[in-house]
Amino acid sequence: MLGCRFxxxxxxxxxxxxxxxxxxxxxxxxxxxxxxxxxxxxxxxxKSQESFNNIARSLGISIIATNIENEEELAILKxxxxxxxxxxxxxxxxxxxx
Numbered sequence: 051m052l053g054c055r056f057x058x059x060x061x062x063x064x065x066x067x068x069x070x071x072x073x074x075x076x077x078x079x080x081x082x083x084x085x086x087x088x089x090x091x092x093x094x095x096x097k098s099q100e101s102f103n104n105i106a107r108s109l110g111i112s113i114i115a116t117n118i119e120n121e122e123e124l125a126i127l128k129x130x131x132x133x134x135x136x137x138x139x140x141x142x143x144x145x146x147x148x
Contacts, residue, residue: 057114068105078112078134083123086115086132103131 061067061079071079106113115127118137127135 067102071105071109071111075109076111078114079106080114080116080136083115083117083119083127083135083137086127086130 055077056074057078057080058074058076059080061081062085103113112134113132114134114136115123115132116136118124118127118135118139120139123137124135124139
């Protein structure tokens with residue numbers, strides 16, 4: 051079976067983010083680890099991140115954290131329930147054609 055998937059790169063979590071996720075229904079969204087980490091470390095916005103994770107999961111949308119550079123970021127992402135990650139800590143940059 052052939053098909054395609056649709057994703058949003060460089061997604062941020064504005065107050066209307068849930069509306070956009072429900073309206074667009076991407077298969078995945080990519081968020082920079084710096085943005086996710088800042089939200090989780092700020093108690094006043096931590097609930098926004100938890101809500102974002104819950105909404106994305108309920109819609110079947112995967113969250114991919116990008117730019118993971120160190121073990122601290124990896125630990126925070128695991129703690130907040132992010133399963134998909136990209137970055138130099140996960141795999142170094144490689145030349146694909148050589």
